[in-house]
Amino acid sequence: SQQGEEDPQALSIQEGENATMNCSYKTSINNLQWYRQNSGRGLVHLILIRSNEREKHSGRLRVTLDTSKKSSSLLITASRAADTASYFCATGDTGTASKLTFGTGTRLQVTL
Amino acid sequence: GAGVSQSPSNKVTEKGKDVELRCDPISGHTALYWYRQSLGQGLEFLIYFQGNSAPDKSGLPSDRFSAERTGGSVSTLTIQRTQQEDSAVYLCASRGGPRSTDTQYFGPGTRLTVL
Numbered sequence: 029s030q031q032g033e034e035d036p037q038a039l040s041i042q043e044g045e046n047a048t049m050n051c052s053y054k055t056s057i058n059n060l061q062w063y064r065q066n067s068g069r070g071l072v073h074l075i076l077i078r079s080n081e082r083e084k085h086s087g088r089l090r091v092t093l094d095t096s097k098k099s100s101s102l103l104i105t106a107s108r109a110a111d112t113a114s115y116f117c118a119t120g121d122t123g124t125a126s127k128l129t130f131g132t133g134t135r136l137q138v139t140l
Numbered sequence: 141g142a143g144v145s146q147s148p149s150n151k152v153t154e155k156g157k158d159v160e161l162r163c164d165p166i167s168g169h170t171a172l173y174w175y176r177q178s179l180g181q182g183l184e185f186l187i188y189f190q191g192n193s194a195p196d197k198s199g200l201p202s203d204r205f206s207a208e209r210t211g212g213s214v215s216t217l218t219i220q221r222t223q224q225e226d227s228a229v230y231l232c233a234s235r236g237g238p239r240s241t242d243t244q245y246f247g248p249g250t251r252l253t254v255l
Contacts, residue, residue, distance in 0.1 A: 059241050070144075070231065070246035071183075078241070116182060120241065127196070128244065130175075130183040 033132055034117060040137040047104040049134040051117030052097075059120040060093055060100050061128065064113045071116065074102075107138045142166070144247035146232050152253045153222055161217045161250045165234030172209055173233045173244065174217050176201075183231065189215065222254045 035050045051060070059078045063071040077084045077093045077100070084091045090103040104111055114135050118128040145164045153159050165172050174186040185199040189209040200206070204222075209215040219226055229251050233244040 063246075069229070070248045071233075071244075072246070073243045076241060076243075118183075127173075127185060127188055129185065132182040 034115075034134045036134060037132070038135040038137070040139065041107055043107060043109055043138055043140050045107055047107050047111070047136055047138070049102045049115050049136070051100045051102070051131050053100075053117075053119050053129075053131075054098065055119075055121060057095070057119045057121060060091075061118045061120070062089075062091060062100075062102050063116045063118060063130075065116065065133070066113045074115075104136075107136075109138050109140055112136060112138045144232055144234050144245050146230075146247040146250050148250060149248065150251045150253075152255065154255050155224060156221055158218065158220045159222055159252065161219075161230050161252070163215045163217070163232030163234075163247060165213065165215070165232070166236070166245055167213075169234035169236050169245075170212070171235040171237070171242075171244075172215050173235070174207055174215070175231045175233065176228045177231060177249075178228045186217070186230075219252075222252075224254045227252055227254045 033052050041047050057079055059076055061076045062074045064074055065071045075086045075089055075091050077091050079095055088105045093100045114133045116133045117131040120128055147162045170191045172189045175183040176186055177183050187207045188196040204220045207217045229249040231249045232247045235242045235244045
């Protein structure tokens with residue numbers, strides 16, 4: 029079963045705009061990660077935020093984590109057509125701390 | 141070195157046949173995962189190998205699914221008596237360390253179509 033539910037399922041914006049994707053999860057976590065997938069193939073790791081962190085930045089990416097609400101958001105600023113992809117959140121649990129459980133993904137379309 | 145590789149990239153088979161999917165992880169990575177992704181869906185965890193420990197098979201959907209990891213390196217996912225609902229992209233990932241905070245590196249996947 030999926031740990032994370034992402035919202036929206038699909039997002040279409042114009043180049044230069046910001047894109048915000050949200051992820052909610054159900055159980056206690058050790059960390060939360062965001063991945064990107066192009067064309068339904070392999071995933072690429074984008075950013076990791078630990079459970080004791082609230083915000084993290086990497087280039088045009090900004091991730092927030094609210095453990096009280098069991099939610100995270102990924103913000104992509106100044107989007108580009110090349111950002112078109114599916115974005116998944118994945119949680120590492122506090123138990124085995126070895127597995128990631130992936131959300132259902134947000135499909136982002138950036139148009140010129 | 142090279143990233144995670146998987147073969148074949150595409151596999152079409154008839155219902156009832158067995159299939160083997162291969163994953164070559166990044167050299168030296170101790171952890172290896174298999175996931176399944178149905179069309180338009182998220183990733184479903186199947187099985188996890190960590191070093192010489194017993195694999196975590198908790199995600200395998202039925203006893204038709206099995207996986208091996210030989211010599212701590214290459215892994216093979218076997219699906220016996222394939223069914224149409226097995227059609228999906230099967231993704232393999234490897235990780236250099238034992239912690240979930242270590243980055244997983246994904247292969248390009250094998251797209252399995254069961255007719």
